[in-house]
Amino acid sequence: MQQITISDTQNPTITCPTLAASYSNTTGVCGYVVSGTGFNATASDNCSVISLTHNYGGFGNNTTLNGATFPVGTTVVTWTAVDANGRTSTCSNTLRHQHL
Numbered sequence: 001m002q003q004i005t006i007s008d009t010q011n012p013t014i015t016c017p018t019l020a021a022s023y024s025n026t027t028g029v030c031g032y033v034v035s036g037t038g039f040n041a042t043a044s045d046n047c048s049v050i051s052l053t054h055n056y057g058g059f060g061n062n063t064t065l066n067g068a069t070f071p072v073g074t075t076v077v078t079w080t081a082v083d084a085n086g087r088t089s090t091c092s093n094t095l096r097h098q099h100l
Contacts, residue, residue, distance in 0.1 A: 012045040012081040014052075016091035023070070023097050031069040032097045039065040041091055043081035051082045070097050 017038060026033040043049045052063065056077045059068035065077070078092040 008047055008083065008085040008087060010046050011087045011089045012043050012049050012083045014041055014043045014079060014081040014089040014091045016041045016079060016093045019093055019095060021096065023095065025072075025097075029069065031071050032095075034065045034068045034070070037064060037066055039068075039077075039093070039095075041079035041081070043089070045081070045083040047084040049081055050084055052079065054079045070095050072097050
């Protein structure tokens, strides 16, 4: 009998989007409201990506930033991709929001 062990040694590939240098208040809101998926990271893996989540606690959905409101100031958002075998990769974005 022969035993063969297969190991996943490849971390997921994750890409954070390129953001503008700064953002102004959304009309009628004291903050910037994200519209669409342009602030979301993307990920891929040789096996499969099980989760892609962010750490922005100011928003109740940790899988997208669509609809999130960012306060005036600087906010760092870190995205984490996890593959089917528990391997992880991260990327971070810094959102600068100014009141204009």
